Amino acid sequence: MMRAATIIACGQPPVVVERPAPPPGDGAVTVTVTVTAAPITPLDVLCASGTSYFGAPAVPYVPGVQGVGTLPDGTAVWFPTDAGMRPGDGSMAERVTVPASTVVRLPAGADHRLVAALGLSAVAAWQALTWRGELRPGEQVLVLGGGGVVGQAAIQLARIAGARRVVAACRSGAARDRAAALGADAVVALHDTDDVPALARRLQEATDGPVDLVLDPLFGVPAAAALRTLRRGGRLVNLGSAAGEVAPLDSATLRSGSLRVLGYTNTELSAEEKAATMRYLAGHAIAGRLVVDHEPVPLDGVGAAWAAQAAGTAARRLVVVP
Secondary structure (H helix, E strand, O other), X not given: OEEEEEEXXXXXXXXXEEEOXXXXXXXXXXXXXXXEEEEOOHHHHHHHHOOOOOOOOOOOEOOOOEEEEXXXXXXXXXXXXXXXXXXXXXXXXXXXXXXXXXXXXXXXOOOHHHHHHHHHHHHHHHHHHHHHOOOOOOOEEEEEOOOOHHHHHHHHHHHHOOOOXXXXXXXXXXXXXXXXXXXXXXXXXXXXXXXXXHHHXXXXXXXXXXXXXXXXXXXXXXXXXXXXXXXXXXXXEEOOOOOOOOOOOOHHXXXXXXXXXXXXXXXXXXXXXXXXXXXXXXXXXXXXXXXXXXXXXXXXXXXXXXXXXXXXXXXXEEEEEO
């Protein structure tokens, strides 16, 4: 037997129960991971709500779409799961058995909790900047939602990719302080978010000329305002809708600047691409070039931590430590 966070009913926080331990992996097709860190992410909460486009999951199940742990030989690994999207259990348990082909062996010295906190959010930030956004050295980047995990990672990764200037836009004072500490050249407050022209002016005042690339996990009014900061032919990459499912983009801005609005999702990546990106990011984390604000949570505290994530009151990425 083992202890695991378990979703008993859709829309409710998980509870900790005793569950049968997963069958041991055979080392070839499947492997057993002793979990050391599992982040609570917006995707976990969405899947467990029963309202996602994946449909309502069969309950009970163990949530957690990703995690970090060790193999029986002590090798540190990061791994994804399909918990909440397809039948099967996820990472918020003492042990989990996953396909051997999906585990990513981490470099020696990796901080398990930091890698878990970065996880797929940092993968999205890197790929949205470089692959989808085609960021080139010397370009200016505007990061919306710079206080969130994706935004925090994007500020640092844009600099790693050679951006000459990184501007962040954040809602709370704490988030703005965090973005500045991570190296943003300027930070803009996201207030008056119903006023596109006013927000666009504040963003333009913080930039050094037109912006080349906007990284947008918010959409809504912030995206519409950010679009007005772009140079001719500039790009906005959207990878979330924290500020709204609909954005008031105006045709004149799009057409007059020959702008590109691009969508991004991690599901476009192959397992090999995700693995290579995770190893790359872990290397920067070990070197101290990539961090994210996170907080460890004991397994017994998962219910309260989950509720905070669901309510939007979590101040940092919460990482369950079984």
